[in-house]
Amino acid sequence: MNNREWATSLLHPLVAVLVGLLAGAFAIWVVGASVIETYAEMWKGAFGSFYFATNTLTRATPIMLAGLGVALAFRAGFFNLGAEGQMVLGAVAAALTALYLPGPGWLKLAAALFAGFLVGGLWSAVAGWLDAAFKLNLLITTLLMNYIAILFAGYLVTEPFKDTTGSAAIAQTPMIDRAAWLPKLFSGMSLHAGFLIAAVAALLLYIIIRHSAFGYEVRMFGYNPSFAAYGGIVRTRVMLISMLASGGLAGLAGTVEVLGMQYRYIDGALTVPGYAWTGLMACLLANSHPLGTALASLLLAALQTGAMGVERNTEVPLEIASVIQAVLILFVSAKFSYSFWKRRKARESHGTTV
Amino acid sequence: MEQLFDISLLNSTVRMVTPILLAALGGALCARVGLFNVGLEGLVLIGAFAAIVGNHFTGSLLLAILLAVLCVVLFSLLFAYMAINLKANEIVVGIALNFLAVGLTTFALRTIFEVKGAFYDKNMDGLPSLTLPLIDQIPVVGPIVSGHSPLVYFTFLLVVLMHIYLFKTVSGFRLLATGENPIAAQSMGVKVRRVQYLAVVLCGVFCGLAGAQLSLGQVTMFAEGMTAGRGFIALVAMMLGQSNPSGVMAASLLFGFMDALSIRLQGFSIPTHFTLMLPYVMTIVAMFLFRDKSYLQLAQRGGGSDR
Numbered sequence: 094m095n096n097r098e099w100a101t102s103l104l105h106p107l108v109a110v111l112v113g114l115l116a117g118a119f120a121i122w123v124v125g126a127s128v129i130e131t132y133a134e135m136w137k138g139a140f141g142s143f144y145f146a147t148n149t150l151t152r153a154t155p156i157m158l159a160g161l162g163v164a165l166a167f168r169a170g171f172f173n174l175g176a177e178g179q180m181v182l183g184a185v186a187a188a189l190t191a192l193y194l195p196g197p198g199w200l201k202l203a204a205a206l207f208a209g210f211l212v213g214g215l216w217s218a219v220a221g222w223l224d225a226a227f228k229l230n231l232l233i234t235t236l237l238m239n240y241i242a243i244l245f246a247g248y249l250v251t252e253p254f255k256d257t258t259g260s261a262a263i264a265q266t267p268m269i270d271r272a273a274w275l276p277k278l279f280s281g282m283s284l285h286a287g288f289l290i291a292a293v294a295a296l297l298l299y300i301i302i303r304h305s306a307f308g309y310e311v312r313m314f315g316y317n318p319s320f321a322a323y324g325g326i327v328r329t330r331v332m333l334i335s336m337l338a339s340g341g342l343a344g345l346a347g348t349v350e351v352l353g354m355q356y357r358y359i360d361g362a363l364t365v366p367g368y369a370w371t372g373l374m375a376c377l378l379a380n381s382h383p384l385g386t387a388l389a390s391l392l393l394a395a396l397q398t399g400a401m402g403v404e405r406n407t408e409v410p411l412e413i414a415s416v417i418q419a420v421l422i423l424f425v426s427a428k429f430s431y432s433f434w435k436r437r438k439a440r441e442s443h444g445t446t447v
Numbered sequence: 448m449e450q451l452f453d454i455s456l457l458n459s460t461v462r463m464v465t466p467i468l469l470a471a472l473g474g475a476l477c478a479r480v481g482l483f484n485v486g487l488e489g490l491v492l493i494g495a496f497a498a499i500v501g502n503h504f505t506g507s508l509l510l511a512i513l514l515a516v517l518c519v520v521l522f523s524l525l526f527a528y529m530a531i532n533l534k535a536n537e538i539v540v541g542i543a544l545n546f547l548a549v550g551l552t553t554f555a556l557r558t559i560f561e562v563k564g565a566f567y568d569k570n571m572d573g574l575p576s577l578t579l580p581l582i583d584q585i586p587v588v589g590p591i592v593s594g595h596s597p598l599v600y601f602t603f604l605l606v607v608l609m610h611i612y613l614f615k616t617v618s619g620f621r622l623l624a625t626g627e628n629p630i631a632a633q634s635m636g637v638k639v640r641r642v643q644y645l646a647v648v649l650c651g652v653f654c655g656l657a658g659a660q661l662s663l664g665q666v667t668m669f670a671e672g673m674t675a676g677r678g679f680i681a682l683v684a685m686m687l688g689q690s691n692p693s694g695v696m697a698a699s700l701l702f703g704f705m706d707a708l709s710i711r712l713q714g715f716s717i718p719t720h721f722t723l724m725l726p727y728v729m730t731i732v733a734m735f736l737f738r739d740k741s742y743l744q745l746a747q748r749g750g751g752s753d754r
Contacts, residue, residue, distance in 0.1 A: 124558050172538060229734050230686070232485070232538065236679045240727040248720035374546065377539060410557035415550030422546055426539040427529050 106378050106385075106425065110392070113421030120416050126409045138402015139395035145402070147284040151354065153394035155180070155346040155363070157291040159372030160390050161298050162217075162342030164381040168302060169335040170315040175220055175235030176343040177369035178242030183213030183344020184351045185246040188266050188358035189254060191273040191351075198272020205273060206290075206348055213344015214337040216242060221336030225329040247360045256357070264360035275353035287349025294342060295387035302383060311335055343369060371397070374422050393418060456711055457591045462665060463710075464703025465599045466491060466674075469657035470681035471699050472602075472609060473650030475690035479613070479626045480646040485541025486526055487654060488678025489548030494519045494658020496552040499669040500559065502571055511663065512598075516655035522548070523651030527644050545678075553671050565670035573667035574598060574660070596664040598656055603696075605653070610692040622646060657681075676727065683730050687737050698733070705729045 118128045140146045159176045166173035187209035191201045220238055224231040250256075251264040258267065275286040302308040313321040314331050322328060347363050355362055363369075371393050372386075378393075379385030400414035470487045477484040497518035501511030526544055530537040560566045574596035613619040624632040625642045633639050661677075662669050680702050688694030705726040712722035 120554065174542070223731075223735075227735060229731070233679060233683055233686075233734070234731060237676065237683075237727045237730055240676055241724050244720045244724045248718055251720070252718060370546070373542070377543075410554065412550065412554040412557050415546075416554045419543065419547035419550035423525075423529070423540070423543040426543040427533045427535045 102380070102382075106380075106389070109378065109421050109424040112424045113417045116420035117413055117417035120413060121409055124409055126407055131403055131407055131409050131413075134403045134406045135396070135399035137399075138405070139399035141402070144282060145398065147279060147282040149391070149395045149398045150288055151283040151285065152366075152398055153391045154285075154288045154291045154353070155350045155368040156371045156375060156394055157387050157390035158294060158346035158349065159343045159369045160375035160379075160386045161291075161294055161372075161383055162339040162346070163373045163376040164379070164383055164386045165298060165302070165311070165335055165342065166339040167376060167381040168315050169311040169331055170318060171221070171224075171332060171336060171339075172232040173217060173220070173235050173336060173339050174232055174373070175217060175238050175242075175340070176346075176372055177364060178235075178239035179213040179217045179340040179343035180347035180369045181246045181363055182216050182242045182347075183209035183341075184347025184363055185249055185266075185358045186212035186344070187348035188269065188351050189249075191269045192254075192266060198270065201270065201273035202275070202352065205352060206345070209344045209348025209351075210341040211344070213347065214339075214341030217340020217343065218333055218337040221332045225332050243364055246358070250358055250360050266358045269352070269356045273352065274356060275349060277353075283354065285349070285353030287353040290345070290349055292387065294345070295383050298342075298383040307334070343372075346372065366397075371418070374418055377422055378425055454591055456707055457704075458594070459707040459710070460700065460704045461591065461599060462595055463706040464699050465595075465602045465664065466657040466661045467677055467681045467684060467702050467706070468606070468696060468699035469602050469653045469660065470678055471684040471688065471695045472605060472692065473653035473657075474682055474685040475688065475692065475695050476609075476622075476646040476653075477650050478685060478690045479622055480643045481626045481629065482530055482537050482643065482647065483541075484526065484647075484650060485538050485682065486523075486544035486548075486678075487541075487650075487681050488674050488676070489541075489545035490519050490522060490651060490654035491658045491661065491678050491681075492545075492548045492552055492672070492674045493522055494655040495662035495673055496555065496658070496669050497655070498659035498662050499566060499571075500555075502663060503560075503568060508572065508574060508663065512656065512659045515659040516652050519655035519658065520648055520651035523647050523654070524644075527647040531640055531643050531647075549672060552669075556669070556671065565668055565673075567668040571667050574664045596660065598660045598664055601656070602660075606692045606696045613692065680726065680730050683734060687733060698737075701733060702726060702730060 114132070118132075121128050121131045138145060139149050159180055162179070163173060163176055187205040190208040191205040194201050194204050196204075216238065217235070220231055220234045223229040223234050247264065250266055254266050256263075256265050256267040278284045278286065278288065302311060310321065310326045310331050313324065313326060314328070318328065321331075346368060350363060350368070351358055372390065375389035375393050376386050378389040396414045396417060397411075400411040403409050403413060404411035470491050473490075474484050474487050494515040498511045498515035501514030502508060505511065505514075522544065526537075526540055529535045529540045556562060556564075556566060576594045576596055611619075613623060621632065621637045622642050622645070624635070625637060625639050629639050632642075658674075661673065681699070684695055684698040684702055687698040688696070709722045709725040712725070713719055715722075
C-alpha cells in the first residue's frame, strides 16, 4: 500500500468519526447542555488519568477480540452476526472449565481459555455448516442463534450452576479460584492480561490474512468466490475454518472478560454493555482490517467510558455514546465497499456491465 | 394454565402475529424491488417508541399511530437514500439502522421520560379491542377472530390488498418488474428509483404500524429492545413466504403461534429460558424444513454470504 492509499483509507473513518461527534453535539444541544463542556468531560472520562485510560483499554479488550472475529468472517465474505451468542457461550464454557476442572491454577487458566475459544468457535461453525450443507442463510441463522445461546447460558446459571452462596437474586456461577485468574497488568488498575491476548490476536490475524496460504484463500474468497472456486479453493472448508476461528475469537472475548474482570459468569454482564455489537461496529469502521479493527475498538471503547464520565458529571445521559456510534457507523456504511460488494453492485446497477 | 392448546392460544396467536406480519409484508415489498432490508428490526423499534411518545404527549391513539408511521418513514427514507442513491451495501446499512434505532430510542427514553430500561404509564390507553358484531356469535371462530385491536384487522386486510396490488394492477406489475430486471423495466419507461422509493416508504409505513401494535396493542409500554428479534423473524417469514403476501402470512402465522405458545408454556414447569427460546429455534427449524430453490435465490442475492 502506498502513501496515498493509506491516506484515503484513513481519511474516511476519520471523517465518519467527525460526523458522529457532530451528531452527538447536536443531541447534546437538544438536551440543553454545553457541547464543549460535555466533550471535555468525555475526554476526561476516557483518558483523563492513568486510571481512566487503563479502564478504557480494559473495556476495549472484549470489543477488540469480538471485532477481530467478525473481521475474519467478513474478509471471507461471510456475514457472521452471531458474535454475541458465540461470546456468551465461550464465556460460560470458560467459567465452568475454570470452576470444575481439577488441577493447578495455570492448567485451569489454559484449559478455560481453550474451552472458551472452542465452544464459541463450534457454535459459530454450526451456523457455517448449516449454510454449507443446507444453504440456510448465514446472516439469519447467526442472528437467531444469538438469542438461543444467550437464553441457554442464562439457563445454566439460573438452574444447574447457580451460585447458591451469595444473593439469590443474581444469576451467576460461583467465583473462580484465584489461581486461575488472568493477572492484572498494573496493581490497583482494572487492566488485565486479556488485553495482551487481544493485541497479539490482532497482530496474528493481520499476519495470517496477509501472509499465509489460508489468509490468501480467505481473501480470494471474499474478493471473488467464483474465481476462488475455479482456482480450487473449497468453499465449505474456507467457510468452516473461518467461521470456527471467527466464533472462537468471539468466545475468547467473553473468556478474557470472565477470567480477567468478573471472575465468574454473570447473566447479562456481557450482553448489556454490548461488547460483541461494538466489536462489529469497530470492524465496519475499519473495513475489516485487523489492526484497524483493534484501533477502532479502542476508539469506541473510549467513547463509551467517556460517556460514563459524562453521565457522572453532567446532565447528559451516557446513552449519548450509542447515538454517536450509530451515526458514525451509518456514515461509514454509505461508502463501505469491498471489491466483492462493488462487483455485486456493478452486476445489479443499470450500467453497461450486465 | 391446565390446558396447553385452547381457543385463547389461537386468539393470542392472531395478536402476536400482527407485528411480525406487518414487518414481513414491508420487507417483502423491499425484496420485490431488489432490496434486502435487514433494518426491519430497527424500524419496528422506532415505531414502537414513537407510538408511545405520541400517545403520552397527545393522548390520542390516532396521532400516536400517525407519529409512529411518520418517524419510521423518515428512517426508511434514510435507508432508501443510502441503499439506492449512494449504492451502499444494503445489509450494512440495515445493520447500521438497527444500531441507530437502539441508540436513539435508549437516548430518547432517558431524555424524554427520564427512565432507564422501560417506560410505563398507567394512565395511558392502549389500542381498543373491537368486538365484531356477528362473527362474535360463531362458536369457535368468534372467540379467535373477535376482540383484537383495529390494527390486527387492518393487517389481514392489507394482505389481501397487497396481493391485489402486486398481481392485479399495472403499478404492481411495474414494481415486480423493477425487482425482476431493473434494466428491462427502465427501458420500458418504468422509473426504477421512484418505484424503489415507493416500496421502501410503504415498508416504513408497515413497520410503523407494526411498532404501534407492539407497544400499544399488545402491552401499553415501551421497553429497550422490545422488538426482541421479531424484525429478524419477519425477515425469515418473508423469505419462507417467497415475498408473496399469502405465503408471508402463512409463515408469519407459524411464528406468531410459536410466540404465543412460548408465552403460554411459561405456566408449565419448563424453565422459562427454554420456552423463550422456542420462537428462535422453530424459526431455524422452519428455515430447514421449507428450504427450496426460489427463496434461496433471494437469500443469495440478499447476502448472508456471497457465493
